[in-house]
Amino acid sequence: xNSLYYQKRLSRNxxxxxxxxxxxxxxxxxxxxxxxxVTYILYKGGSQITPELFSLEPNPPGDDLDxxxxxxxxxxxxxxxxxxxxxxxxxGVGGGIYLAEYSKGGAFSRFIRFGVNVLAGVPxxxxxxxxxxxxxxxxxxxxSMYSGLAGGMALSILMLPTVIKTTDEGLKLVPNELxxxxxxxxxxxxxxxxxxxxxxxxxxxxxxxxxxIARAAGETAPLIFTALFSYYYITGFGDLFYEMGSLxxxxxxxxxxxxxxxxxxxxxxxxxxxxxxxSVNIFSRILAAFTEKTKRV
Amino acid sequence: MEEKLTLFKxxxxxxxxxxxxxxxxxxxxxxxxxxxxxxxxxILVVFFQSFESFSRYGLKFLVTSEWNPVKDEYGAxxxxxxxxxxxxxxxxxxxxxxxxxxxxxxxxxxxxxxREIIGSFVELLAAIPSVxxxxxxxxxxxxxxKAFFVxxxxxxxxxxxxxxEPTARNSLLAILILVVMLLPIVTSIARDSLNQVPKKLRNxxxxxxxxxxxxxxxxxxxAALSGxxxxxxxxxxxxxxxxxxxTMIIGNSNAFSWSLLSPGxxxxxxxxxxxxxxxxxxxxxxxYAAFVLMILSLVVNIFAQWLVKKFSLKY
Numbered sequence: 250x251n252s253l254y255y256q257k258r259l260s261r262n263x264x265x266x267x268x269x270x271x272x273x274x275x276x277x278x279x280x281x282x283x284x285x286x287v288t289y290i291l292y293k294g295g296s297q298i299t300p301e302l303f304s305l306e307p308n309p310p311g312d313d314l315d316x317x318x319x320x321x322x323x324x325x326x327x328x329x330x331x332x333x334x335x336x337x338x339x340x341g342v343g344g345g346i347y348l349a350e351y352s353k354g355g356a357f358s359r360f361i362r363f364g365v366n367v368l369a370g371v372p373x374x375x376x377x378x379x380x381x382x383x384x385x386x387x388x389x390x391x392x393s394m395y396s397g398l399a400g401g402m403a404l405s406i407l408m409l410p411t412v413i414k415t416t417d418e419g420l421k422l423v424p425n426e427l428x429x430x431x432x433x434x435x436x437x438x439x440x441x442x443x444x445x446x447x448x449x450x451x452x453x454x455x456x457x458x459x460x461x462i463a464r465a466a467g468e469t470a471p472l473i474f475t476a477l478f479s480y481y482y483i484t485g486f487g488d489l490f491y492e493m494g495s496l497x498x499x500x501x502x503x504x505x506x507x508x509x510x511x512x513x514x515x516x517x518x519x520x521x522x523x524x525x526x527x528s529v530n531i532f533s534r535i536l537a538a539f540t541e542k543t544k545r546v
Numbered sequence: 547m548e549e550k551l552t553l554f555k556x557x558x559x560x561x562x563x564x565x566x567x568x569x570x571x572x573x574x575x576x577x578x579x580x581x582x583x584x585x586x587x588x589i590l591v592v593f594f595q596s597f598e599s600f601s602r603y604g605l606k607f608l609v610t611s612e613w614n615p616v617k618d619e620y621g622a623x624x625x626x627x628x629x630x631x632x633x634x635x636x637x638x639x640x641x642x643x644x645x646x647x648x649x650x651x652x653x654x655x656x657x658x659x660x661r662e663i664i665g666s667f668v669e670l671l672a673a674i675p676s677v678x679x680x681x682x683x684x685x686x687x688x689x690x691x692k693a694f695f696v697x698x699x700x701x702x703x704x705x706x707x708x709x710x711e712p713t714a715r716n717s718l719l720a721i722l723i724l725v726v727m728l729l730p731i732v733t734s735i736a737r738d739s740l741n742q743v744p745k746k747l748r749n750x751x752x753x754x755x756x757x758x759x760x761x762x763x764x765x766x767x768x769a770a771l772s773g774x775x776x777x778x779x780x781x782x783x784x785x786x787x788x789x790x791x792x793t794m795i796i797g798n799s800n801a802f803s804w805s806l807l808s809p810g811x812x813x814x815x816x817x818x819x820x821x822x823x824x825x826x827x828x829x830x831x832x833x834y835a836a837f838v839l840m841i842l843s844l845v846v847n848i849f850a851q852w853l854v855k856k857f858s859l860k861y
Binding site: 358 | 550582613643645647651667787
């Protein structure tokens with residue numbers, strides 16, 4: 250009779266309680282610092298935000314009174330990330346189209362898919378080392394050494410696997426009936442891809458690509474010896490071939506300065522970087538959830 | 547009837563359209579092979595750049611820790627040791643925490659809404675740039691753990707790992723910031739593989755009278771093990787290649803020490819620190835170190851992919 254009721258003292262129940270509390274403790278240890286981290290970055294960085302921050306050049310360290318702004322780094326990040334996107338998106342989408350639409354699961358496509366996964370695991374600093382050897386030290390870009398262009402190329406190597414993967418996976422989710430229908434009414438393969446399959450996979454590809462861009466915007470390691478850093482305004486097209494600042498490298502450089510003013514600038518830059526990356530992530534998450542809901546109906 | 551046939555004849559595809567089709571396909575083919583070209587390019591370029599140093603120091607490079615640009619003596623043992631120690635120890639802390647958290651958000655301890663919020667929050671954290679984590683580590687973790695490190699040294703100083711006076715920036719701090727970094731990766735991959743275990747396995751275990759944790763330990767975790775292992779290996783690869791946060795907090799010293807409380811070096815932090823200003827045979831030696839790092843992370847990555855393929859769930 251008694252055995253029908255829950256018995257606290259049974260060793261299995263005690264063990265269950267113990268492990269449950271252990272997993273709760275794990276979750277608390279894991280999550281509390283993470284919550285603290287995000288709020289601290291947003292609070293500490295947010296309190297440094299002023300209008301001048303967006304319009305001024307940073308002052309060289311040592312001047313302890315006023316650190317200036319982060320305008321060149323902000324613009325630099327936008328430019329370098331755009332260069333990376335301009336390179337990585339066409340190559341990645343094209344490669345993804347081949348893998349999903351043309352390849353028949355043979356050795357070549359298996360090798361490429363394998364290569365995509367391996368390239369995704371290559372440490373980001375290796376991408377910087379590679380571009381340094383290939384472009385910076387050889388001065389192959391019209392004699393310029395460190396340049397925003399080289400930085401963008403290094404970032405594009407990191408973006409490429411993400412773009413290919415999301416295109417490949419997004420296209421694979423498009424139902425084959427759509428392809429049959431399009432080919433059946435006489436459309437050629439490229440019309441089918443451009444007018445039917447790509448548009449119907451557009452949202453999932455776009456989400457993945459935007460997340461890849463957001464990730465690249467925060468990468469520092471590939472930039473520290475390709476784009477280097479610059480204190481000066483970006484004034485024209487020619488500046489692409491010279492050292493270019495970026496928010497990520499600014500944070501790195503100024504975090505290690507002994508001066509308070511520079512450190513504050515680093516916090517402000519991290520606030521902007523983290524806030525934009527997090528909002529892109531949250532936005533695409535909401536969009537993905539929304540798509541899923543409409544699909545189910 | 548005749549009329550229809552002539553209509554049909556006129557609907558032939560133009561030659562130009564056929565050509566566009568072929569061009570389109572081949573462009574896609576070339577673009578997809580870019581991945582292979584870049585990958586091979588990276589391996590070849592780094593290898594050939596390191597060739598000078600490789601032929602000069604050979605495998606001795608891996609086991610000596612002299613790094614002296616003035617005397618042209620190079621050995622990367624400190625950095626290789628630092629890379630391995632920081633990544634393995636951080637993983638050792640991360641695995642139980644991450645898997646425990648993953649179990650917490652896949653079981654029904656708290657309502658689903660909370661679990662989903664926690665899950666997506668953890669995933670968001672994977673998006674925070676490592677340089678920002680480094681900044682946080684310098685200004686928050688460093689002062690926060692100072693007293694704790696002194697305590698560690700005073701009470702556990704007899705263990706070689708804690709045998710030196712704690713310095714402001716040290717390997718242990720690098721390990722801790724790596725834990726913060728790897729936790730989202732391990733947790734979200736472990737959660738995904740736990741979620742993929744079919745419901746019927748759990749129900750069967752409950753049905754024959756297994757308690758909740760008996761079920762988790764004997765049925766669910768073994769079924770999800772391959773996915774979790776792959777996630778752990780990916781995290782290991784990430785930890786070995788991680789540059790910014792580690793460079794900012796590890797103290798960057800090439801003097802070898804067993805102690806985690808003294809400043810250390812990793813391959814990637816050595817590259818980040820010295821690459822910009824290096825010249826001569828130092829550059830080649832740095833490329834050699836980069837090559838070692840690349841091989842390490844390639845091996846880990848390929849092993850992870852193999853593991854997924856070999857042991858992926860077949861239900």
